[in-house]
Amino acid sequence: MSRTILLAFAVILGANVSASAETVKVGVAAMAVQPFYVPDASGKFSGWEIDVMSAICEDQKLDCQVVPLAWDGLIPALTSGQIDMIMSSMSITDARKQIIDFSDKYYTTPGTIVGPKNVQEGVAPNDLKGKVIGIVVANIHQKYAQKHFTDSEIKTYKSTDEVRQDLVAGRIDATLDDRFGLEDWVSSDAGSCCEIKGNVKYDPAIYGPGIGAGIRKDDAGLKNKINTGIKDIRANGKYDEITRRYFKTSIYGD
Template sequence: MRFAQTLALAAALSALAAGSAFAQSDDSGKDWSKVVIGTEGAYPPFNFLDASGELKGFDVDIAKALCDQMKVTCTFVTQDWDGMIPALQNGNFDAILASMSITPEREKQIDFTNKYYQTPPAIAVPKDSDIKEATDEALKGKQIGAQVSTTHAQAAEALFPDAEVRQYPTAEEYKLDIENGRLDAVMDDVVVLTEWVKSDEGQCCKILGTLPADPKIYGKGVGVGLRKGSDKLKQMFNDAIVAIREDGTYKTIQDKYFDFDVYGK
């Protein structure tokens, strides 16, 4: 899951300045027959572009199922992760489905639906690493890679204060650095790391272990992000999340990507 922290201060201030009109909008009278969805397209298996440039992944399939349930026409927009919230506030799209965690910091900027999944973070290290456990003592003086503006980067700094946390614009970039011996460990969602180490590109590395998802950092799971005041659209999404879980659509999509329950407790 993309369990991400608050955006950089500069981006947040920019969003407040440029998107304040959207942040306080009231959608009660809006006809939500069309919804534009923002996602990253660079976070497999949750959202990614395939060789033909088509958006795929768990987030994308869930979004399509929710749109079908709501009987609305949805289109997708790809957006760099660290500009996701400002782009939503500026009206570039109506909803974020990009593995974004529901955190207190983000809830000050945007609204969220109820969660649509929740998985724990994990640490991966090279297969020949002398690091045997995911503790601050074991990682003291080591370099840990994580994606910028994510809860994983925030958690890495909190859990491993004696390590150096290096932040990257995308997950692909930290993967390249550990594959080439420039990092000692990386931290991300357990699903993302598990899928990576099973791939040809991830043969360098192994999962060291999962970590507890501190609610103060990881919040209440992953939800759909919405502009403040989008109460009607929020209710539509919440009702649709319940419906696709009850009618089996959610499980069908989940089983396409995972062999365990990603919804959580």
């Protein structure tokens, strides 16, 4: 067999192997959450969570395709089959587990209050009594605020950008969100008005054990692959390599 024929055969075989990779549509909230997932002008996403997703999918030979959706539409899209998985900083909670399944956690983040630098403000419910707290709708922090900050006004938004714009403009007094995303924001020019006031008291019934990939209850095969991928990239150093590009310390948690 000639060299030309052998090369042609190799190309065809490689194409067939690539074509046989399992396609997984991954739902991501259609908004910027620095440094986890951020769309550019063309709509292409990048960030820590996107890099981790890509590493897991590469490890498991999955063809993962990002599908941007409204945050509160992610779970309905998963259960209806529009997407196959959610990787959008979604906390593993008992309430959500009644509807969907989750992979093992791939990071942990505390809930954190951010407010204006020129305002002395604590993070306990009494500290924010009568104040307006801005939160992304259907976010796990909304449930926390509704349970614990009963004497505050909870104002919901479709995206973190909208929350932060109103905080900068003084239309709300504080926001409650994931600490690592907030740390990135307050260190930027856009968030220079504000500072981290502290972490709220951990409520395991609401925050659960950490952040996981959302998967349909009947998709045990994909769940096993994602769990294996998470273990593999943590064991081979890829997870830490990605994390060092975005954070000064580990965000995996205990």
